[in-house]
Amino acid sequence: MDRKFVMEKVLVVFASRMGSTGEIAAEIGKQLTRRGFEVDVYPAREAPDAPGYGAVIVGSGVYLRRWHPDAVRYLKAQAPDLAERSTFLFQSGPCGPTSETSTSTPHTVATLCCHIGANPPTTFGGNLDPAKANSLLARLITHSDLAGDFRDWTQIHTYADTIADQLHTNPAMTGRTLTAV
Numbered sequence: 001m002d003r004k005f006v007m008e009k010v011l012v013v014f015a016s017r018m019g020s021t022g023e024i025a026a027e028i029g030k031q032l033t034r035r036g037f038e039v040d041v042y043p044a045r046e047a048p049d050a051p052g053y054g055a056v057i058v059g060s061g062v063y064l065r066r067w068h069p070d071a072v073r074y075l076k077a078q079a080p081d082l083a084e085r086s087t088f089l090f091q092s093g094p095c096g097p098t099s100e101t102s103t104s105t106p107h108t109v110a111t112l113c114c115h116i117g118a119n120p121p122t123t124f125g126g127n128l129d130p131a132k133a134n135s136l137l138a139r140l141i142t143h144s145d146l147a148g149d150f151r152d153w154t155q156i157h158t159y160a161d162t163i164a165d166q167l168h169t170n171p172a173m174t175g176r177t178l179t180a181v
């Protein structure tokens with residue numbers, strides 16, 4: 001009898017102060033759905049535990065060189081379970097004329113990547129929209145020459161496609177999350 005494998009669900013977790021990282025997470029979720037995966041997308045504060053998902057993607061906006069605390073908390077709390085499944089990270093931040101320059105990975109996140117065995121986060125351009133600025137500092141920054149939407153949706157789709165390719169072509173990556181039918 002032929003044995004084929006069915007991928008269990010993929011969880012996309014995000015933390016966002018002004019909404020644009022959430023939009024990236026939603027787009028990653030849509031692209032993975034197009035690629036045949038069952039996907040849940042949750043803000044980190046409400047996200048379910050990693051067990052039960054074949055792969056987990058965690059992303060955060062970068063603020064003053066740090067990830068949103070909700071995303072860091074999620075990574076810390078779920079680290080043992082994330083280490084047992086395919087985990088991918090992304091961060092959204094760089095804006096303005098030098099947005100091509102990669103934002104570095106915060107030290108805490110780099111340390112957690114080592115614990116989990118995940119690659120460092122992929123960096124996407126950020127979005128600074130004065131209409132969404134929700135703090136004094138954000139209002140100052142969004143009224144500077146850094147303002148604008150620097151998210152590259154082609155890059156974001158390619159990121160999701162690369163994850164889909166890896167999960168499809170290397171079932172071993174998903175360990176115990178594969179179900180034989």
Ligand SMILES: Cc1cc2nc3c(=O)[nH]c(=O)nc-3n(C[C@H](O)[C@H](O)[C@H](O)COP(=O)(O)O)c2cc1C
Nearest residue numbers: 016017018019020021061063064065093094126127
């Ligand atoms: C107060 C503040 C601090 C920021 N600090 C950084 C930073 O250290 N590095 C970076 O690359 N981007 C930084 N950014 C840009 C944000 O990461 C970018 O706007 C991102 O898209 C925000 O995501 P969000 O809409 O999900 O909150 C900062 C933005 C604000 C408002």
